Amino acid sequence: EAAVTQSPRNKVTVTGGNVTLSCRQTNSHNYMYWYRQDTGHGLRLIHYSYGAGNLQIGDVPDGYKATRTTQEDFFLLLELASPSQTSLYFCASSSDRGDTEVFFGKGTRLTVV
Amino acid sequence: QQKVQQSPESLIVPEGGMASLNCTSSDRNVDYFWWYRQHSGKSPKMLMSIFSNGEKEEGRFTVHLNKASLHTSLHIRDSQPSDSALYLCAAFGSNYNVLYFGSGTKLTVEP
Numbered sequence: 001e002a003a004v005t006q007s008p009r010n011k012v013t014v015t016g017g018n019v020t021l022s023c024r025q026t027n028s029h030n031y032m033y034w035y036r037q038d039t040g041h042g043l044r045l046i047h048y049s050y051g052a053g054n055l056q057i058g059d060v061p062d063g064y065k066a067t068r069t070t071q072e073d074f075f076l077l078l079e080l081a082s083p084s085q086t087s088l089y090f091c092a093s094s095s096d097r098g099d100t101e102v103f104f105g106k107g108t109r110l111t112v113v
Numbered sequence: 114q115q116k117v118q119q120s121p122e123s124l125i126v127p128e129g130g131m132a133s134l135n136c137t138s139s140d141r142n143v144d145y146f147w148w149y150r151q152h153s154g155k156s157p158k159m160l161m162s163i164f165s166n167g168e169k170e171e172g173r174f175t176v177h178l179n180k181a182s183l184h185t186s187l188h189i190r191d192s193q194p195s196d197s198a199l200y201l202c203a204a205f206g207s208n209y210n211v212l213y214f215g216s217g218t219k220l221t222v223e224p
Binding site: 031033035040041042043044045048050056058090097098099101102104105106107 | 119144145147149155156157159162201205210211212213214215216217
């Protein structure tokens, strides 16, 4: 099965702090995604990429930056974390666009206090 | 406006019963629907997909699609406690680059 690895799995930071969430996929997939999941909102797309150096804006990008350094690695950056960014973050990958199966990592629980 | 709407928000069925979950898109560009299942504390995993009008069955799970009304439904017969999970519907259209997910239906199967 396709492998997507996220780190860290849990993170607590203070308001105004900097946080980097990491994601690596070993599936040779072109597309990688960052979602946040909050009760009542399902999965909301923050940023996505279809290759190294590429970045596309999702539906809820405010307060987030992302960078795809290689085919395998996709990072999500919160430069001035706020309590509203407390959430469960999922990284995912797929071989092509949304007409192919998306594989998810195990998630990162981020708490901003 | 959300592209994908799911109902009900939560559903409780007895063990052995039938669970029916609904999903609709308001976007005429939608071509495909996917159903993902997420057990508590786990990540979402693809359950079934449907691209053509009609019905698709896999074991106890059946998916229907009506492309004219952009409505899909997931039916689980002989529901088991292990089916208790959040069920997420997702849609993809020809002018999209990504999947759009609904808010999910939380299914609880009571023994």
